[in-house]
Amino acid sequence: METEELIFYQIYPRSFCDSNGDGIGDIRGIISKMDYLKALGINAVWLSPCFPSPNKDNGYDVSDYCAISPELGTMQDFEQMLAMFHKNGIKLILDFVANHTSTEHEWFQQSRSAKDNPYRNYYIWRKQPPNDWKSLFGGSAWEYDETTGEYYLHSFAKEQADLNYENPSVRKEMQNVIDFWAEKGVDGFRCDVLDMIAKDFIKHKNGNGTRLHEYIRELFGRKKTSRLFTVGECWGSSAKNVALFCAPERRELTAVFNFEHLCLQNDRFSPRKPKLRTVCQRMAKWQKLMQKNGLLPTLFLENHDQPRSVSRFGDDKKYRYESATALGALVLLHRGIPFLYQGEEIGMTNSHHKTIEDFDDIETRNYYFEKKDKMHQDVLLRNVNAGTRDNARRAIAWTEENVATYLPAYSEKERVNVHKDLQAEKSVYGFYQKLIALRRNAACFTRGEYRLIALKNYYRFERRFQGETYQIIVCFAKPCRLPKLKGELVLNNYKTIGSRLKPYQVLVYKKPSGE
Ligand code: ISL
Ligand code: CA
Numbered sequence: 001m002e003t004e005e006l007i008f009y010q011i012y013p014r015s016f017c018d019s020n021g022d023g024i025g026d027i028r029g030i031i032s033k034m035d036y037l038k039a040l041g042i043n044a045v046w047l048s049p050c051f052p053s054p055n056k057d058n059g060y061d062v063s064d065y066c067a068i069s070p071e072l073g074t075m076q077d078f079e080q081m082l083a084m085f086h087k088n089g090i091k092l093i094l095d096f097v098a099n100h101t102s103t104e105h106e107w108f109q110q111s112r113s114a115k116d117n118p119y120r121n122y123y124i125w126r127k128q129p130p131n132d133w134k135s136l137f138g139g140s141a142w143e144y145d146e147t148t149g150e151y152y153l154h155s156f157a158k159e160q161a162d163l164n165y166e167n168p169s170v171r172k173e174m175q176n177v178i179d180f181w182a183e184k185g186v187d188g189f190r191c192d193v194l195d196m197i198a199k200d201f202i203k204h205k206n207g208n209g210t211r212l213h214e215y216i217r218e219l220f221g222r223k224k225t226s227r228l229f230t231v232g233e234c235w236g237s238s239a240k241n242v243a244l245f246c247a248p249e250r251r252e253l254t255a256v257f258n259f260e261h262l263c264l265q266n267d268r269f270s271p272r273k274p275k276l277r278t279v280c281q282r283m284a285k286w287q288k289l290m291q292k293n294g295l296l297p298t299l300f301l302e303n304h305d306q307p308r309s310v311s312r313f314g315d316d317k318k319y320r321y322e323s324a325t326a327l328g329a330l331v332l333l334h335r336g337i338p339f340l341y342q343g344e345e346i347g348m349t350n351s352h353h354k355t356i357e358d359f360d361d362i363e364t365r366n367y368y369f370e371k372k373d374k375m376h377q378d379v380l381l382r383n384v385n386a387g388t389r390d391n392a393r394r395a396i397a398w399t400e401e402n403v404a405t406y407l408p409a410y411s412e413k414e415r416v417n418v419h420k421d422l423q424a425e426k427s428v429y430g431f432y433q434k435l436i437a438l439r440r441n442a443a444c445f446t447r448g449e450y451r452l453i454a455l456k457n458y459y460r461f462e463r464r465f466q467g468e469t470y471q472i473i474v475c476f477a478k479p480c481r482l483p484k485l486k487g488e489l490v491l492n493n494y495k496t497i498g499s500r501l502k503p504y505q506v507l508v509y510k511k512p513s514g515e
Contacts, residue, residue, distance in 0.1 A: 001043065003229065003254060004296055004446045006091070007332070007436060008339040009042040012304045013050050013072050014058060014406065015395045016342055023405045025395065027073035027081050034084055036418075040345055040429065041436035044091040044229075046190045048304055050078070051097075054104050056159040057137075057362055058304075058393065059095075060192060061102035065177040082185055091187040093229055098174065098219075099196045100160040107173075108161050115148050121167045124153040124199070133206050138366035141206070155196055155206055157362055165197045165215050175219060178228075188229030188254070195234040208237075213244060213252060221251030231255045231298060231337075236263075239289040246295045255337055257298050258286065262306060269367055269387040271379075276313045276476050280330065280459040287335055287450045287461075299331050302341035307391040311350035314504060315477065320347050320416075322504035325431040325493040326474050329506045332435040333472050335450040335463065340432070343396050346421040347428035350391045351411040354381065358408045364388040431493060438491065438508070444470050457481070458501055469511040475501035487511040 017029030027050070037045070049059035052069045059069070068078050085092045101108055110119035129142035129151050135158070142151040143158045153162045163170050178189065194216065198209030220230050230253045232245060237258055245253045261282035264274035279301070290297040301309040310316045314323025324347030331338045353359065356368050364384055371380055385391075395405040397413035400420065410416075421427050439445040448465035457480035463470045471485060482501050489497070491508035501507075 027077040063102040063104040093188040096189040194232035269383040297336040299336045300339040316349035321426040326504040345432045471509045475505040
């Protein structure tokens with residue numbers, strides 16, 4: 001399969017499907033939904049961390065990279081799942097948590113025990129904090145450790161200690177992790193905050209250090225790893241840097257997650273609702289930048305760290321179906337590699353909760369307790385509800401039934417659940433199936449050129465390949481004039497077409513050939 005043909009679906013295993021009723025999604029649950037995934041039409045899965053973890057950050061604090069979390073299943077379950085994905089023509093990539101380990105990891109346990117322990121330099125220790133770096137989850141990034149009276153660096157929670165990539169043994173260990181899973185047959189990796197593995201203490205940057213590209217090449221540029229698909233989470237990379245990561249001859253990464261189109265607020269909890277037009281503008285900008293360099297951008301509006309896109313950029317009440325399908329068109333009809341996130345395909349919305357006890361996300365809880373005495377409770381909770389990563393992490397509502405999970409249930413499950421959506425006349429899943437089928441059947445969408453036609457009251461672009469042209473129109477929240485369009489209508493998320501475009505209406509036309 002060519003890279004541009006891949007259509008990913010991200011599974012956050014703890015919240016996907018629970019097969020044994022202990023409240024935690026698991027591998028057997030994923031296996032039980034094989035038909036659901038296959039029928040959607042995706043051909044690749046990114047599985048969020050499935051390794052043993054104390055779950056301070058829901059699996060992104062790994063305590064053993066080469067095993068399966070007992071909560072999720074056994075290595076045998078994993079192997080069976082992998083074989084079933086492959087049998088169904090679905091590739092599987094794992095999450096490579098590159099920057100830090102859990103403080104419960106054996107390496108850290110050794111490291112913290114004594115200054116002369118052979119594992120001491122696996123992590124970043126200092127007598128005194130050498131700078132004022134902050135943890136992305138709040139507070140100082142330096143934590144004092146009593147046993148040896150020194151501080152270690154943690155860019156995220158204090159239970160997630162940053163690895164020291166300057167140490168060649170660490171780089172070797174991490175190569176071994178990659179090789180372990182590659183030998184099992186996995187097809188690649190999504191690399192967590194990969195741009196942070198190289199620090200720059202001189203320039204005072206907690207990432208994008210001078211040796212970053214060298215480290216990545218050591219991890220993935222080896223002969224053994226050349227078949228792997230790799231996508232690096234690299235916040236705020238410039239187009240120039242993305243071009244370096246992805247240039248094939250440099251043997252670094254296949255693709256990069258750049259987040260410019262989703263960074264629309266000061267911080268995730270600021271309540272201002274971003275404009276869909278702005279999202280489209282930024283997507284269009286990256287379409288052009290990447291096309292110019294002959295590279296494939298990643299296409300996504302959600303992941304396990306983002307609020308639900310239909311609530312953020314669409315209208316999750318009156319036009320839930322229409323806006324969810326319009327957003328789907330943006331992800332699936334652009335040039336690049338689409339990544340859907342579980343639940344997006346049924347138009348899952350943000351969840352609403354009245355007490356902090358209903359939230360599990362460490363970032364959210366830290367934010368709440370930091371602001372608690374400085375902000376009005378209602379305002380604070382509104383911000384939390386809108387911005388929390390838990391929005392993406394509430395268990396998928398397969399039916400409207402109340403099933404107990406590790407996280408209080410999705411508040412809208414009576415209104416939005418898989419069972420109901422599949423039966424509905426206006427089924428979001430049904431429209432996603434059509435979008436995916438279109439993408440898989442017309443080379444225009446995978447290999448075609450991208451051209452921006454208009455971005456004003458609506459977004460209009462074209463995809464073109466070998467004499468074939470498709471026109472895509474996405475209307476924003478307000479109805480507007482319908483431009484003249486020629487050709488065959490192949491997709492419409494409304495029943496009819498009037499003289500004006502309706503809110504969030506999507507139209508796809510195939511132009512008669514030769515025009
Ligand atoms: O969502 C964020 C905070 O608003 C980001 O800073 C997020 O933490 C960042 O994208 C890094 O994300 C990745 O690494 C984190 C983990 O918590 C996230 O789930 C993961 O996607 C630490 O491993
Ligand atoms: Ca379970």
